[in-house]
Amino acid sequence: MPLGELIVSDGGARDLRSDDLGLAWNILDQVMDPEVPVLSVVELGIVRDLNWHAGHLQVVLTPTYSGCPATEVIEQDICQALEAAGFVSPRLKRQLHPAWTTDWISDSGRQRLQAYGIAAPQGSASKRSLLGESPQVCCPQCASSHTELLSQFGSTACKALYRCCDCREPFDYFKCI
Amino acid sequence: MHQPLIPFLLRLGDSAMVQGQRLCEWCGHAPALEEELALMNVGLDLVGQARNWLEYAAELADDGRDADHLVFRRDQRDYRNLLLVEQPNGDFAVTMLKQFLYDAWHFQVLEHLSQSLDPRIQGIAAKALKEVTYHLRRSSEWIERLGDGTEESHQRMLAAIPQVWRFTVELLDSDALEQGLFEAGIIGDPQAIAAAWQQQVAATFASATLPLPPAASPFYLDSRRGVHSEHLGLLLAEMQFLPRAYPDATW
Incomplete structure (x- = not known):
């Protein structure tokens, strides 16, 4: 599914609060890589940026390998965790450059x-x-x-x-x- | 610049896709478990790279077709992959020789593309280059190990060379489209890429104690015009069966 389709509506758009980004980083630090389940996506270094875009949290992710089959699973896990914490319709943006490095x-x-x-x-x-x-x-x-x-x-x-x-x-x- | 870019992206994406599909044919048949894992991982990298190139091509074309459509709904005359990668796998010697000849070319191409003036191409290539560095390292080691190995493995390599060598002609020449993209700073110098490829292949063949054949000559097949060998149609028939038979299937 194209990332754009994850955004079904603009419902729930709101302004950024001071503790939003800190909270979001903490949540992402609990989302584990499905193939190395002791390593969070933050520790893995694939979360490149968190920002507020058009009333929603936006997560900028870079994949580890071009064909990594875990990429889609990681994106779903991140969305679920953020939604469970009250972030409505978080947006995911894939960024290839600069390329991920160990x-x-x-x-x-x-x-x-x-x-x-x-x-x-x-x-x-x-x-x-x-x-x-x-x-x-x-x-x-x-x-x-x-x-x-x-x-x-x-x-x-x-x-x-x-x-x-x-x-x-x-x-x-x-x-x- | 979009018009010449789209066919070039199809060349890159289709070659990676077809090479990836050929590698997947080894699933369950590789000579050892470690080799099976390696062949599948290389194939996975290539399929992922193909998706990146073809997604970009689809966005530029903007005609309603996505990357899946380009892979699963085009006929062989519309495919632009190298003749080399569509050749059958043969034995392990043929498979590794094809892989090495492709990797050595792919590495050079990507190294230049990672300096492209097109930022999207630069990003995809820089990512792929890291992966292909491992592919080339592994395949060149196998060429040396098989060529300079046992009498049997040496004979197998000698038999493999004439089966695939003539298809390397496409790695050495270029057309007006590539020259134009090179002059625009989008892709690397095709002549420099060909020279570096020849140098790498000569060095690896020498340490593998394999005779280097003379440079291949052009013949009637030409993947840049969609004139493929008979093998591509069979590969596509298998790869495209499910999405063509069940066009709206999802899982």
Whole structure:
């Protein structure tokens, strides 16, 4: 469904109140990425802006990957959470530029990824790290740096598959992009 | 500038879509689970990129057709994808060779488009370039691993090259439409893209101990005019069956 059709009417338009945006950020920090359910959409860095537009809250989102199938689910989850908190007909705007990068995952997000068993992206997403040698990735289970790449692509487009050579556990690594 | 832009967006979008659809044919058939995941993830990236390009084309054309309509309701003569990507998958060597030859070209094209004077194109390309960097890294590693691998894998690669090589001619030449867009600062220099492609392919073939064939020559097929090989019609028949048989189906 085109985003424009999510807006069925202008009913419920009102002026911005001083605590609206703070409240909305807090709500979005409770909306989890469906594929990494310990990471909120704010920690993931895909909420680029919150503003008030023509009497409604507008959320500016950037997708992680062009073909990420979670994008629509995330948009629905965000709308539901905001509507449940009293924001009438929140608007969603997709923004491709600047392109999402793993550098935008917050520090708390990185810690949650690690605790969940997914190694957090290492280093910054410069082109050298995309084309060059594989980064040093530590096992999220035993913290060993003695790991090896099994596949460039893991269970989702955003992850690669690694194996720990010490504890022998396979694990996902959130790729730099 | 809209009129020449629309057919160019169809070329980009259709190539990504058809390559993505070919990769999806491997679902359930890949040689190993990890490869299956990789093939599907690359395909997913490409289908997402196709949607971005075709949505832009649909907005510019503004004739009531959306991106889904462009993908599911056009016949093969209206498709503008590269001949290379519509070729059958063959064995894993043919699949990876097609992927590599396409990725090496795609990477160069996107790198230039991410500097485009058209901000929408710039945004889509910058996003796609990050994804395609991983695609190229993986496919070039496979070419080296298969070419410089076992006797069997080397023979398979040798057999794959003549099956797809002649279709690379479209990666090397350009037409008046592309020249015009290049001069307007919308797309990269087609000659620079072709030269960089040839350099990358030569380097990867050398480290894969594979012989580099001479540059392919033009022949009667021409995807820019919608003159495709017989394989595209069969691919579209499968891909378009459901929306054509049940035009208003939703789920």
